[in-house]
Amino acid sequence: METERTDEATAEQAAQEIRALIDAAVARRGGDTAAVKPGHRVPFAWPPEAVSHRYPLHSSDWRGTAEFRAHGETFPVQTATTPYGVFGRCEPLWLEAKGDTLEAMLRRMKESAEPLFRRQRAISEALGAEGRFTGSIRSLDNLSLLKLLYCTDRDVSHEASKEIELRASQFRFLPALLEVLADRRHPHRRAAQWCVLDLFEDFPSFCRTSEDEAQVVATIRDLIWSAEDDYARTIYKAGVVLGGHLPGEIGGPALIECLRCVSKVGRRSAIHGLFHVVEWDPELRGAVVRALEECADVESDPQLKEYAQLMASDITQGAYDHIPEPVFPEELSP
Structure with missing residues (x-):
């Protein structure tokens, strides 16, 4: 019991450090909380050929x-x-x-x-250090790995997330990871959130109880609900995690709820995610199709209205693939 209390205290301290990191990033930008669109991940290999x-x-x-x-x-x-x-x-x-x-x-x-x-x-900047980082990511402590999720170099954040995955049984990362998903202020939050969602594809490694699972679902649902953009395809990824890795009685109802969310990229994510819900839990086919048809009836965006209609048709017919998702006009600009 004492070990569990110590573990929880350390985990909560890590979550507090993430909140402090977010506060510091906002302060450096003079209070600006707009998300920065990240570039694509470019895998890094070193040393180059001699x-x-x-x-x-x-x-x-x-x-x-x-x-x-x-x-x-x-x-x-x-x-x-x-x-x-x-x-x-x-x-x-x-x-x-x-x-x-x-x-x-x-x-x-x-x-x-x-x-x-x-x-x-970039690593030093993410860690709040001076100069250049000359060590190995694998040698860093757990808190430093969490900080690297916000690195401007997406390959660094990817490598940090893989190390977190390897240590999942050694440290309770969940509170800090949920802080990252709940973040609405750090400029580089989208790439960090993508990494967390990727980790949650193996959610049993991070969730010890059903309460933990419910917290993960609620935090992903909230991310979808209020999304202002789909930078790094993070909101799309959120729907995939709920639909393909937390389906059935957990992720399915959350995605059906998100069909009514205020964010149109969120609604798009939910429509897509529900296809994967039925893949994993065919018994929900009827409920999902009804929800999509109701969504199409009230949807104000023409692209999403058609997308919901066609997705409902694909699911009804038991299609192995689904209609491609729409791209919004504002997403076509660089």
Whole structure:
């Protein structure tokens, strides 16, 4: 019992830290709470291929030394001048480059290091630290992993979420993850929320009780209900989680309720999610079809009216696939 109380206290402290992180982000923007549209996730792989491996170089060729500066730091470089060009190797960065001259090689090396520097600075910024992060995400504590969900580099937030998934049995992440889903103020909330929803596809790993499950459903429902945008396809993802991973008596009724929500991207998500509810719980087919038909009768948006009608038809016919979801005119702009 004492261990459980300590666990809950630590989990609540993590949730408080997330609230403080959100407050700080809003303060830095002068009170602006608009969401920033994130870019696509670009998988990061480091180190890149060693260019010297394409040529017949020997260890004895690496006789010279040089250096280059970037972002206030100086990096040592081993050099090899050969008939094939000038090669450089920066061991602190696990990076090689090649050029026709020493200057060209160093210039290329500096350019090649920029993706690593951007990632490292993005991690430090998300952690509230200075400089560039030179450690491994896997070595970070649980709170730091939670903070990285808000990283501007979506591959970083993805990697942090995968580490959280691995530690789900070791720490009670649920209160902090629910804080992320309930966030309506941090500029980078959409990518963070997408990661949390992805984690909740395996909700039993994070929910210990039926009360936990109900809290997850309620928080996802609220996210759908008031969504102002579908950046990062987060609201779409929310419907998929409720419909495909929490269906039946849990997610199905929440999605039916969301057919009446104030957000049109939320209603779109609910219409789509209900297709997956029936996939997993065919006994709900009748109730879902009726709800979609009623939704179509009162829906004011022409695209969503047609979408609900066609989705109801697909479900009635037992289709294996469904009508593509509509794209709203405002979503066509960059």
